[in-house]
Amino acid sequence: MKAKEFEQKVAAFVSDQAMFSPDDNVLVALSGGADSVALLRFLLSQRVRCVAAHCNFHLRGEESNRDERFVGRLCEQLGVPLRIRHFDVGTFRHDNGMSDEMACRALRYRWFAELLETDNCSVVAVAHHRDDNVETFFLNALRGTGLAGLAGMRAVHEKVVRPLLCATRGEVLEYLHELGQEYVTDSTNRENHFLRNRLRNVVLPVLESEFPDAFERLTDTMDRVADGRALYEELVNHMEREARVKTSQGVIRYSLAVLRQMKNCGTLLFELLREYGFNREQCEAVFGASVGSVFLSSTKALFVGREYIEIQDKDVEQESEIFVDFDAGFPRPWLQVERPEVPFSPSLVDGHATIALSAGVKACKRVVLRRWRRGDRLSPYGMRGSKLVSDLFVDAKLSAADKKAVWLLEADGLVLWVLGLRASRHYAVAPGSTGYVLLRYCRSSR
Structure with a gap:
């Protein structure tokens, strides 16, 4: 294939x-290898305004510094602005x-996001083919x-574009040869103890020799999977709108009845909640869990109710018990302790958010x-006997999340x-009576 073709x-x-418009500035990830050099040369051939970004991870000794020197000379020759950053991969x-590979990726894209802003670039172009x-x-x-993994890399994903995804490695090398363009080679690409390198250097050449059109057919397959994935995401988004119930700020609530309409309701729930850190096993288990069950991710808590599931931030109030000293007051703004001097009158309390206790307490x-806790009992004022606290919750129609917050x-062992x-x-x-204690629960301060 000729360079022009x-x-x-x-x-x-x-x-x-x-991928971008003719007036856009494009940030180009430039390692100095064949693929990224071909990407830069192509973009310049289309008169795209480019800013190059080179990461030096210092993982290959002098070879890493060689790459940096090469891209410096190349960008100077081509008149392309170059940004370079050195990273401490080991510490990160x-x-x-993380592994070295994942750490490098995280550092690279974090820096690219900064450069998009500082250099006024619309996208970052990477050289995957x-x-x-x-x-x-x-x-x-x-x-x-x-589906996401089998669909392969997207040509456009948020602000990352992959212009060479339509080209083969052979076409990239031929293009550089036609241009007479030099590039550097990463010596670790020949080391087959890396899984990707074994695939590239050992497995895939055999596959291609036995099935000459294998890569083309696999690319077609990935395109079809990507189409299926897009349809799948549309369905998930539709079901999310159907199942979600309006709630107070910070709480997400889904109707169990709507979710159960789907045969694979566990998979649907996983797609809805994966961004909150819940795994597939937890989402499958929700539909067999008893009312009141709780599932935790690193940042969220999921409560199973009779009709709904609720997701909210983990309780910031970490204490399981708070000791109370009536004479010292109470160290939380949501409970006020008063010792009125006036004789007690029933009009001072409502028995719910404001109560009074005799001096004997x-x-x-x-x-x-x-x-x-399950099994807690209360002897309600004005009633004989006792009642399960959980029955009070039922009477008040509390959600699973609300119960956990009570x-x-x-x-001395008695629930007052x-x-x-x-x-x-x-x-x-x-x-x-006098000498009593007045307690006020301020929900708005919680």
């Missing part, structure tokens, strides 16, 4: 994928528990993947606020108050 082929692909990898995409397909399949050895006041719901008859205050 290569440029026409790639230009048509760029136009078809609407250790701090974030068709053969890279086939390698990625096999890597993902061998490691285990879903101060003699209790252990008074705590704690979270509700505090109980306990004194379910905050915001009901007070017990223990330590009740007679009209006209």
